[in-house]
Amino acid sequence: MSHHHDDTHGTDPTHMDWDELTPLLERGAELQQPLYAQAAAWIGEQLPAAAVRRVLDIGSGPGVITCLLAEAFPHAEVVAVDSTPALLDRAMARAERRGLGDRVRTHTAEMPGGMDDLGDADLIWAGNSVHHLGDQRAALTGLARRLRPGGMLAVVEGGLQPRHLPRDIGIGRPGLESRIDAASGDWFEEMRGALPDTKAEVEDWRALLAEAGLAPSATRSFLLDIPAPVTVVVREQLVSAFTWQRKALAGRLSDDDAAVLDRLLDPDDEEGFMRRPDCFLLAARTVHTARRG
Numbered sequence: 001m002s003h004h005h006d007d008t009h010g011t012d013p014t015h016m017d018w019d020e021l022t023p024l025l026e027r028g029a030e031l032q033q034p035l036y037a038q039a040a041a042w043i044g045e046q047l048p049a050a051a052v053r054r055v056l057d058i059g060s061g062p063g064v065i066t067c068l069l070a071e072a073f074p075h076a077e078v079v080a081v082d083s084t085p086a087l088l089d090r091a092m093a094r095a096e097r098r099g100l101g102d103r104v105r106t107h108t109a110e111m112p113g114g115m116d117d118l119g120d121a122d123l124i125w126a127g128n129s130v131h132h133l134g135d136q137r138a139a140l141t142g143l144a145r146r147l148r149p150g151g152m153l154a155v156v157e158g159g160l161q162p163r164h165l166p167r168d169i170g171i172g173r174p175g176l177e178s179r180i181d182a183a184s185g186d187w188f189e190e191m192r193g194a195l196p197d198t199k200a201e202v203e204d205w206r207a208l209l210a211e212a213g214l215a216p217s218a219t220r221s222f223l224l225d226i227p228a229p230v231t232v233v234v235r236e237q238l239v240s241a242f243t244w245q246r247k248a249l250a251g252r253l254s255d256d257d258a259a260v261l262d263r264l265l266d267p268d269d270e271e272g273f274m275r276r277p278d279c280f281l282l283a284a285r286t287v288h289t290a291r292r293g
């Protein structure tokens with residue numbers, strides 16, 4: 001899905017404005033680096049590094065994970081593929097800062113149409129991006145076709161909704177995050193419903209990978225555990241993430257919960273994310289891998 005299609009999305013809360021999300025995505029991925037470094041190392045155990053010459057990172061966003069993949073596969077050219085040029089600029093700048101500028105490339109493409117021009121690869125990583133494509137089955141089939149014999153497709157989808165607060169935070173009705181998750185689930189369904197060529201799909205990733213002509217190999221979840229008390233950087237990320245959710249979920253939360261969110265977002269409120277002692281970042285991401293025979 002792209003913000004370039006038309007400009008009628010201004011007030012549609014399920015439309016993703018990726019440019020606006022750049023700082024949130026970039027800092028979010030930076031905080032999750034330990035988790036993704038583990039995931040990349042795990043992929044490295046399944047594929048001999050010397051045999052991995054070309055990697056595609058589909059929906060790379062700001063390239064944090066692209067760079068981790070380039071570090072995990074030192075013989076590979078790694079291509080960050082995304083529909084948002086501003087995010088690819090961030091990816092290239094990061095690669096250059098990390099001394100990876102000679103092996104990291106960027107490629108602007110809108111999936112699924114842009115899939116045919118990607119060239120082939122030994123490893124294709126699609127992190128939190130397949131769910132932004134209307135026809136997930138067709139997307140996986142298209143990506144599977146880009147794999148060289150013996151190559152691997154790794155899809156990051158599912159896992160657990162992240163947690164940032166205790167159940168009872170001392171203000172409002174306990175269970176705020178569970179209610180936000182429920183509202184986000186409805187939002188997600190509506191977001192998917194508005195994608196071009198959207199298709200309902202049973203999200204059995206192993207079955208979908210098998211139907212794409214691949215042999216599912218392994219599924220594993222990786223944990224991010226940043227306990228309280230957290231740094232200012234984590235606090236700022238919580239503020240950004242919940243500010244975005246407050247907007248996206250407008251009308252889906254009760255007035256009481258919205259009021260509690262406002263207090264959490266207020267930098268001067270002692271109960272707010274910037275000052276409260278008990279906020280944290282706990283997340284789990286699931287990676288599904290499959291091989292081409």
Ligand SMILES: C[S@@+](CC[C@H](N)C(=O)[O-])C[C@H]1O[C@@H](n2cnc3c(N)ncnc32)[C@H](O)[C@@H]1O
Binds near residue numbers: 058082109
């Ligand atoms: C949730 S972000 C994931 C970023 C990164 N892979 C990560 O895991 O942190 C989804 C990314 O997919 C890109 N994207 C969304 N729809 C796309 C499409 N149709 N074609 C190409 N990229 C797309 C967005 O620009 C965004 O960078």
